[in-house]
Amino acid sequence: xxxxxxxxxxxxxxxxxxxxxxxxxxxxxxxxxxxxxxxxxxxxxxxxxxxxxxxxxxxxxxxxxxxxxxxxxxxxxxxxxxxxxxxxxxxxxxxxxxxxxxxxxxxxxxxxxxxxxxxxxxxxxxxxxxxxxxxxxxxxxxxxxxxxxxxxxxxxxxxxxxxxxxxxxxxxxxxxxxxxxxxxxxxxxxxxxxxxxxxxxxxxxxxxxxxxxxxxxxxxxxxxxxxxxxxxxxxxxxxxxxxxxxxxxxxxxxxxxxxxxxxxxxxxxxxxxxxxxxxxxxxxxxxxxxxxxxxxxxxxxxxxxxxxxxxxxxxxxxxxxxxxxxxxxxxxxxxxxxxxxxxxxxxxxxxxxxxxxxxxxxxxxxxxxxxxxxxxxxxxxxxxxxxxxxxxxxxxxxxxxxxxxxxxxxxxxxxxxxxxxxxxxxxxxxxxxxxxxxxxxxxxxxxxxxxxxxxxxxxxxxxxxxxxxxxxxxxxxxxxxxxxxxxxxxxxxxxxxxxxxxxxxxxxxxxxxxxxxxxxx
Amino acid sequence: xxxxxxxxxxxxxxxxxxxxxxxxxxxxxxxxxxxxxxxxxxxxxxxxxxxxxxxxxxxxxxxxxxxxxxxxxxxxxxxxxxxxxxxxxxxxxxxxxxxxxxxxxxxxxxxxxxxxxxxxxxxxxxxxxxxxxxxxxxxxxxxxxxxxxxxxxxxxxxxxxxxxxxxxxxxxxxxxxxxxxxxxxxxxxxxxxxxxxxxxxxxxxxxxxxxxxxxxxxxxxxxxxxxx
Numbered sequence: 001x002x003x004x005x006x007x008x009x010x011x012x013x014x015x016x017x018x019x020x021x022x023x024x025x026x027x028x029x030x031x032x033x034x035x036x037x038x039x040x041x042x043x044x045x046x047x048x049x050x051x052x053x054x055x056x057x058x059x060x061x062x063x064x065x066x067x068x069x070x071x072x073x074x075x076x077x078x079x080x081x082x083x084x085x086x087x088x089x090x091x092x093x094x095x096x097x098x099x100x101x102x103x104x105x106x107x108x109x110x111x112x113x114x115x116x117x118x119x120x121x122x123x124x125x126x127x128x129x130x131x132x133x134x135x136x137x138x139x140x141x142x143x144x145x146x147x148x149x150x151x152x153x154x155x156x157x158x159x160x161x162x163x164x165x166x167x168x169x170x171x172x173x174x175x176x177x178x179x180x181x182x183x184x185x186x187x188x189x190x191x192x193x194x195x196x197x198x199x200x201x202x203x204x205x206x207x208x209x210x211x212x213x214x215x216x217x218x219x220x221x222x223x224x225x226x227x228x229x230x231x232x233x234x235x236x237x238x239x240x241x242x243x244x245x246x247x248x249x250x251x252x253x254x255x256x257x258x259x260x261x262x263x264x265x266x267x268x269x270x271x272x273x274x275x276x277x278x279x280x281x282x283x284x285x286x287x288x289x290x291x292x293x294x295x296x297x298x299x300x301x302x303x304x305x306x307x308x309x310x311x312x313x314x315x316x317x318x319x320x321x322x323x324x325x326x327x328x329x330x331x332x333x334x335x336x337x338x339x340x341x342x343x344x345x346x347x348x349x350x351x352x353x354x355x356x357x358x359x360x361x362x363x364x365x366x367x368x369x370x371x372x373x374x375x376x377x378x379x380x381x382x383x384x385x386x387x388x389x390x391x392x393x394x395x396x397x398x399x400x401x402x403x404x405x406x407x408x409x410x411x412x413x414x415x416x417x418x419x420x421x422x423x424x425x426x427x428x429x430x431x432x433x434x435x436x437x438x439x440x441x442x443x444x445x446x447x448x449x450x451x452x453x454x455x456x457x458x459x460x461x462x463x464x465x466x467x468x469x470x471x472x473x474x475x476x477x478x479x480x481x482x483x484x485x486x487x488x489x490x491x492x493x494x495x496x497x498x499x500x501x502x503x504x505x506x507x508x509x510x511x512x513x514x515x516x517x518x519x520x521x
Numbered sequence: 522x523x524x525x526x527x528x529x530x531x532x533x534x535x536x537x538x539x540x541x542x543x544x545x546x547x548x549x550x551x552x553x554x555x556x557x558x559x560x561x562x563x564x565x566x567x568x569x570x571x572x573x574x575x576x577x578x579x580x581x582x583x584x585x586x587x588x589x590x591x592x593x594x595x596x597x598x599x600x601x602x603x604x605x606x607x608x609x610x611x612x613x614x615x616x617x618x619x620x621x622x623x624x625x626x627x628x629x630x631x632x633x634x635x636x637x638x639x640x641x642x643x644x645x646x647x648x649x650x651x652x653x654x655x656x657x658x659x660x661x662x663x664x665x666x667x668x669x670x671x672x673x674x675x676x677x678x679x680x681x682x683x684x685x686x687x688x689x690x691x692x693x694x695x696x697x698x699x700x701x702x703x704x705x706x707x708x709x710x711x712x713x714x715x716x717x718x719x720x721x722x723x724x725x726x727x728x729x730x731x732x733x734x735x736x737x738x739x740x741x742x743x744x745x746x747x748x749x
Contacts, residue, residue: 025628033615036654124611129621129670133628134601254595255577 022135026143029130068162071349076169078344085339085350085486086415096223098341099167103183104219105330106159107190110152111211114194116283117267118260120145120245120252127258138250141257145195145249149188149242157184160222167343171226179225185234186218192241198252198260199245274468276363277370277443284323284367294319306383310392317368318396327364328404331357336411351483354408355476361404362433362440362475365397369441376442387511390438394510398434405430405482412486422491425482425499432478432503435510440471474506527552528678528709529574533583536566536573542581543569545734551709553677556700558724559713560742565730567713568607568682574711575605575680587678601629604676606667606684612655618642618666619651622673629674641669644695661687672699679703679710685719697722717743 120141122131130140160183164176171179193211200207218237224230266282295316303309335357338350345353372379372393379389409426412418446467452459481499485491529551537543544566551557561567572578574585576594585592593599612621619638626634642648645665655663664687671679679700685693693716700710700723714720720727720743727742729735737745 021628021630025624028620028624028627029613029616032617032620033613036615036617124609125613128609128611129613129624130628132600132605133625134597135628 019136019139022133022137023139025130025133025135026139064162068165071166072169074346074349075166075344078346084345085347085489086412086417089340089415089417091340091415092342093337093340095167095341095343098337098343099163100220100223101337102163102334103160103222104215105334107186107215107219108212110156110187110190111194111215113283114148114152114191115197116260116285117148117264118145118198118257119148119191119194120198120249120257121260121264122257123261123265124258127254127261131254131257136250137252137254137257141249141252142246145245149191152191153184153188156187157181160184164222164225168225175226178228178231179222182222182225182231182234185231185238186221189218189234189238189241190215192238192245195245195249195252196241198256199248273445275443275445276468277366277373277441280363280366281370307388307392310382310384310389311395314368314392315396317371318400321367321371322400323364323367328361328400331361332404332408332411335408339412340415347487351486354483354486355479358405358433358479359472359475362397362401362437363471365400365434366437366441369393369397369438373442390511393441394434394438394507396434397437398431400430401433401437402427402430405433409482417489418485418491420491421493421496422482422485425485425491425496428496428499428503429479429482432506433475435503435507436471436473436475436478438471439474439510439513443467443470474510478503478506527586528588529557529585529711530589531574531583531585534570534573534580534585535582536569536578537581538569538578540581544730545732546583547728547730547734548583549728549736551678551711553707553709554704555725556704556710556712556723558720558727558739558742559711559730560715560720560727560746561730567730570728570730571605571680571682571711571713572607575603575607577605577607601675602677603680604671604674604678605680605682606671607682608664608686609667610660610663612663612666614654614656617652617654618647618658618662621655621666622669625670625674631674637673641673644672644699645669646692661689661692664688665692668696672703677708679708681710682713683715684712685714685716693719715746717746720746 121144122141126140131137157180161176161180164171164179168176168179193214197207197211218234221230221234263282267279270276270278270282295312299312299316301312303312335354338345338353379386382389384392405426406423409418409422413420413422444467446464448464450461450463452461481495481502484498485495527550529549531547531549534547535542536547543564544561547570549557559567559570569578573580574592576592576599580592587599587602590596590598616624619642622638622641623634626637631637639648642651645668647662647665647669650658650662655666658666664684668681668684671681681700684696688696697719700712703710704723704725710723712720712723721739724739724742727737727739729737729742729745
């Protein structure tokens, strides 16, 4: 490419009109960016990047494969009617129903996340320099959407193949492949549904409800494997959606394209830095207008002390900013469904699922704590000690998680396990998890420049692990007595006492822990 | 109330966030050849007004029209008519200064894009930095690049949000001449500014943004900025 003195590469963009010119502009940007980057990248850097990527992917693949095979052996070796957290329970959920529910939940997750990320989106630079041009925007947005479809499709196929290996023991390799292909096609179709939602200007509730309904048949299709018609049907739905969306991709409003790109960039950076707090912030979305005036009467009441004033503010902020209860409710149902299903998962696996559910729900309750953690100076301006501030911030997550755990443990008690004290143990565990939420919200960014520490088991990245697990440590510790009660099937007085002590200790730890290296609480 | 031939008309335009207006309703008409200054104290809502006129955020009430057609940033007609320069510090990290401008020139189908790019680089004093990527520029040079991108393309209405920011006095003078030349060539401009000198040199009228929005002369607007 010829370059003049003033840096203009002649002939880089051909003259044209409408879509042709738009395609040329996109190609021009890509080509020149690529040539700039290539001119400044050495062979050694490329080799190192490829080498580390392949190595990391290989390690991840090996871990994933061994985990899936171990899980498959675990399920294959269990008697579906024996064991589990609720042994001998008269009501059992057929495993096929559980797998369909999980598939539906996965598709709902893809729909929700892809809608947050766009799925049709442009980066900030593209929004500033491409969108104001009086050209057809379709060629500007199609490539990114296509890449996303490929990633979602491939990821879904791989993920469901592993899922199918564990849950459908009687299927052949072809059957697993067909099931995975069906789910992959369904996922691409869901991405198309998300794009259609993006095309509608107002995105009304009825349209979202219709989308949730459309996911039902899509979630059932993989269960029909190895019948090829299910795969054909899913593929047809995916192709249909893709064709419709590809035709109309350029009609998505510019503000929506920029919003999707901003969320995608924020979420991508969070994943790159393994910062779950930032990831939650990026995907949180706008506060719901209907929640904007919640607790207005409480907030308007005069406060008798600064601490009570802060408590009122934290309560109001929690009620206004907290996302809908759908996610905690879904995790609750998933925990109970897994306990009731005739799958034959062992007690440790079921307990592990309860721990994961608890950590995810606890993390979701930290919206206010995460937002305020961004500006610790604001809290420092109050005539209150850091412990008083943390106590105020902990209140609502502790109440909400206490309620969540009460419902979970209450359901277990209703199903004939644990005895009434289990409900109290659950409630206390939830309060402790609330403390973990506040601790996790002020998690510092992991410092990857600190070298790992040599141990008898090899080098361990202690500093990074300590940063990444901050908050989760307390949440899991708060759940341990409850897990013990679920394991032995009875909440004894000793366990109740143990739970009270553990909850008290984790609250004190969170209240009086020293500031982190990042300067955050 | 609308007027024939107005490039910009705002009728009881209410702007703000989350349903709450940040200032009084705006009613104004800007004809070809006119430059409307927009002044007010910090937080008065100046940028919100022009962001709404530029279609970057929805109006809470009333309406704004460009050449008689309702503001819609996604309409090709609107994109062709309106050039808006805000303080967006967003660039393609691997495209040079000249390539950014060439992209805009080609995207607007200029007849001689390379020559236009050279002319803008020269006017905004970026010729020596033409091959540099945005990260290698100073904040003032990046501001010049944004302004060059706003001026290189044809537009009937030019919207400038505090264009004097981070510019040296010489460049401010050149900018004032350029804005005036745009109006003299049959265009119109909306100029948000905190610079009394720039306002007096360019504006034909001025919107004073506060709880009750007033249309005043450029001199009165400049006096308001200067606190006189």
